[in-house]
Amino acid sequence: MGAHSSPIHESENRGGDKTSLADLAAALQGRFVDDISPNPVKDGFALSYLLMQPSSLPTVCSFLFWDRGCPLGGIIAEEQSDQWQLHYVFLLPASGWIEILLSLPLSATTVPSVVAEVHAADWHEREIEDLFGIQFEKHPRLGDFVLHDQIWHEGIDPMRKSFSADQPQLERRVDPDWQPTLVVSDPGSFAMPVGPVYEGGIGESLHFLLETVGEDVVRAIPRLFYNYRAVEKIAEGKTVTEVLLLAERFSATSAFAHSLAFCQAVEDVCSVEVPERARLLRVVLCELERQRHHAGAIAAICTSTALAVPAAHAAIIEEELLRASCVFAGHRYLFGLNRPGGLSRDFDVSDCESLLLAVDNAEKQLRILDRRLHFSSSFLDRLEDVGVVTGENARDLNLVGPIGRASGQYCDLRKACPYTGYEQLAFEVPCETEGDGYARLRVLFAEATQSAKLMHEAIGALETGPVRVPCEEGCPGAALGWTEAPRGAALHWVRLDEKGLVERYRAMTPSFNNWLGFHVAAENFAFQDFPIILATWGLSATECDR
């Protein structure tokens, strides 16, 4: 690699047609006149359509995903008192969120699968099948997802209302006849198990079966959900405060982003207008978290290639940012800051100034590190053309965050669907097209720079005012909250009942979206590259597992 390539600056509306919501509405109604009808109950979406014919679900979703370029946000399954409701969430970039709603009677057990057209829905459907028991017709690979078949019986369906979360410990067993579904059938092939107690050092619990004939990985099968704590189930029937704690703490390395998405959802349900000062401070805290997360990801990449000095340097930067977060906000990981209606505390000018000093120092250090790493040829050898995800795969599997942006899949919620003050701030979203490990590293460095810039801008634009408005409990409704977490698009959807308790809480995390695409990166590379691909992928298993 020769010159240090600068990130591509994209215009704001790439990733979809330049149609507005009205155009899309017209197109949908024109094309699927018999299949859908507009749903007056918005449920927190810009456009909401009720599907009349379940069988047309695949074609409608395919139209939205492929023809209109709307990335899939996720699928929300809800068990209401008299029906099932499945919400298929899509994003129309620069406009808003679209929902296709499918209602089924409670006795129904099957739903047509959209996975043939929209591959990104694969894991969403598998999760719903495992947790709710709804079968998706023609999905080629249901089962053994959240509840591992080797340990759990069939038919438990914990997310159904009939299952109580406080049940005493269930019968545990190890199925003696269980065999993993292996794909490679070579005479000498075998499936090397990695994890769940990951032996490469300290790591999150995840399990891989690397099918191989000896040198390269032919098929990498990830088995996640070792950290599954059933957050969505525990949240049912709890107060907003308690669920806020859950939303914040199920994935602490992007705690602020998740808690922000949840608060925004609640604020939307209660129709509360967050004060301007709080919105800008929320930007500052989001970007602080992003910069710190990226420093940690860079340290992890350097550690995986065993380049000790930059790994130590990046770790120093991350620790300094953690300490700066602690000094500024009272907690190293920014816990306890978001409340529905604003922030829990205010920050004065001296706080902001010392934060900016720390941020600038971190930014300077990251610049130096970036330049130095660019000249480390043995390091680049391990990253370039390794773990490649092509643009089509990224589009196909709906990869989000820095991973998607390194493969040309530009979609940043801060630009595509601005929230909490981003619409007034000027910044760039870096994008690369090679899709290899080095591209992902470059995106991380560029985004960290943009974060520093955003923090300066946001603090510069601060005006005096309140940081919180009261958000009364007891307003029923449902809404979607979203943020661009450090790893990608995080969506939280919440439905509150009349008493203000959480009836259904759904968290669709960026790691859940992106782990689906990991096998594309890991396949056809050697065993030695596997930990490096894992590090450049930089995802969190616990964020996926919830």
Next chain:
Amino acid sequence: MASLSGIWLVLIFATCAAGILLSALFGRRRAPLVVAIVGVLASVFIVLASATVLINGQSYSVSLWMLDGFGQFTLRVDALSSVFLAVAGIVYFSISLFVRNFLKDRRAVDYPAHRFGILYFALMASVVLILVASDAPLFLISWECMSILCFLLINYDVQEQSDKMAGYIMLAMSEAGFLAVVIAFLILGRNAADLSFAALAASAGTLSPGALWGAFLLGFFGFGVKAGLVPVNFWLPRSYTAAPPVFIPVFAGITLNLGFYGILRLNGDLMHASYGAGVLALIVGSITAIVGILYATTDSDMKTMLAHSSIENAGIIVAGLGAFFIFRAWGEWVGAALALAAALYHMVNHSIYKTLLFQGTAYVEAATGTRDMNRLGGLSHLLPGLSAIFLVGCLAISAVPPFNGFVSEWMTLQVMLRSAVLPSTSIKIVFALCGAILALTAALAVTCFVKAYAMNFLGIRRGAWEPQLQARAGTRFPLVFLAVICLLLGILPTYILPVLNRTVEPLAGASITTAVVQPFFTATPDNGQLPPAFLHEFHNIGAQSGRGLLPGRGLVVMLRGLEANPVIFAGSPFYSFVALVILVVLAWFVVTRLTRRRAVARRPLWAGGIPRLLPQMSYTATGFSNPVRVIFQAIFQPNITEDTRQTVAVHFRTAIHRQREETHIVDRIFLEPVGAAVRSVANFLAGMHHGRLNAYVTYVLAFLLLILFLYRGT
């Protein structure tokens, strides 16, 4: 002239004849016992027949009848034959017992053991005849008998078509080799009085270099068929895989050596191979070695792997022989003695450990029903005794001290280094390259046998087989006997080398005993054999501490160099072994004393926390050797086709099936072009067969006219 020693030869043939009769008489159920008893007797007689020569150094001969046109048939046991006879005797001893134990352990009631017995003893007789024949017709007749008997022994119990094909390929190649050998002998005998070896040797002295080259090439590649040299060895893996388990130890331990005997007899004894011939032998040997071990390392069928390993060892031996020819042609007698000793020692070692490994493989296959290393594993729990013995075989063949492979491989590599004494630079480069190739094969051999031992005996069971033999199977006398000999040959080289010297000295012109085995411990400064300065130095550093106490032979192998560097290497395998044993015992003692109060807990395997480590999650033999396959891809040139089945889209692949086809490099480079050329010539000639009478009449007319024209003068 029949001397008293000739009685052994008579006894050998009498016992073989008795064996044939008794096997036929006793039928299939008692035949294994016959094979055991009579075979043991015959092998003892064979060893005794060779012992006289090896110990006394006196060869003897027995004259048989006289045939018109062929001359006097004589049997002669001289130094060269004796070493091969001794090895054959030891191996036959072990195999005769093995056959009976193996068939009994396998409880094979319907096995056609009587047929096997007849052919076995006939083969034994023909092998002895080959080794003791001292005239060409007897040699050639017994060679042909041996080839045919080998073919019959492969095919007498064969089930599958491919195995039958393997037997026919072997027969065809044997015949081609035989033809070449016959022509070689005829070239040599152009000026000979009769066809005895002595006359042929005399005649060879009068031939032109061109004729000598012709004889060498024909003889080298003719015998090379049996010895397993590239490019005429493509029958070997196929036949070894097809051979029944009771026969294959004979194949690997005895008939392979006949090829070396033939090369050595023709080029060492009957004619003195020229320097160029030696270079050819060296290069062919090295290439054979590397090709053999590459295919052995990447194979996952045990028998085929051992077959390729035999090819590798044959290459090492022939490389040693080539070095011998080169040193002798340059007049470096000590170097020649070293090279010949290395080659012969390696031949002996190879017979012992290869027989051991093949016997072990036969037991493994009988115990599990499969030879596929990808599906074996965990046998050390089921068959602990066999596991230990197989480990000894693997260590021996990997040239790990204190076993025998170490000594002979070390000596071969030292011979390669000794090329420094030769004057020509180009020959030194050739030696350096061949030495590097042999070092690489040694390293690959370690990989290969680590894989062989670990994939079969260690780890968890990978296939769905049930053990079919008792735990004590495979630990019986024949295998233990061979394992002990492996150890003895490794720790007592200073006693073996003087025995080999009987063979080496006449052929090489220098004594290996004086070159390598010095009476080190008892040597005094005025001993003429070792330079006094050197002795003083060694005495001062205490290396002669055992003087007066330890055996006079010294048990020290010492390689002497030139004046500037008098001793290249001095070491004692025996004392190292003794020191090793003492250290191990001491360590065991210390450890058990120190940990007496600690309880050792045995816990389940740690596999990252998964509930169970399934067989498909453990490393396979193919996976282990894959790096070798990838690195040497240019040699293997595999043709990989991948068949992916998927549903819905590329994202959901449900099955990936990879087919890997490769043609052996020898087949690719030699067999297929030759076969294609022959076929094209045949097709061209077939064009002549119209079937029309007129054409044939024309051919006859044309041929008549040609003859009339040629003989117009007379």
Next chain:
Amino acid sequence: MSFWFWHGLRYGIRSTRYPAAMESAPGVSPGRPINTDFSSLEEAQLAAASCPVGAIIAHGHSTFVDPGKCIHCQRCQLSASPMHWDSGYEWTRRPAKPGEAEMLPAPFAKSLHIMVVDAGDCGACLHEVKQLNNPFYNMHRLGFFFTATPRAADLLLVVGPVSENMRGPLLKTWEAMPTTRRVMAVGSCAINGGVFGKSFMCAGGVSSVLPVDLEVPGNPPPPLAVLHGLLVATRRQPLKKVESITEGRP
């Protein structure tokens, strides 16, 4: 590429002097509430009510904090009657029913091998434990090492509330360790389930699954708190006495 050598030298030694001296750099610890005396009953009740996980108990005019439950949400600090906070980090304590009576014997003092298992952790505790390898805390200078295999481990450090899917692997890890072993539960989730509590999918703390010898409360405990825990485990530092709820009650 030799510039990395000079690059590293340029940045000098950053290691903290702890345990030789207390580390007082700002931001090393979020701190936690301590038992506070209020002037009125109502204030004490208000302070106790502000805690969403019930870590503060009001008794008369005083409030007592159960450190094992505190999740550093800072509501008590921002409430109408704020609790006092300290900014220390030596928080290690022994559980009520420890697995072994004694800490690790003397041979392990300067050379401890630690096996870290993530049993459903949110990522914060694991991240803080990972920070122990960075130049600031540099635990290698104290003789602490992370191992990759439990066969060579002396201390099992568990983070997370033990999700059901990780229960089996965690037990297997513990069983695979040689018998001079101790278990350290790091984080409030590992002590009592944290915000996830006890459910069909969460065991509610490591003590439901394994015998725990040391607990390091916090959500997450900062790296220095974990370091203190390791030093206590090797008997190089004493446990800090914390006035507990049961002690203060008359």
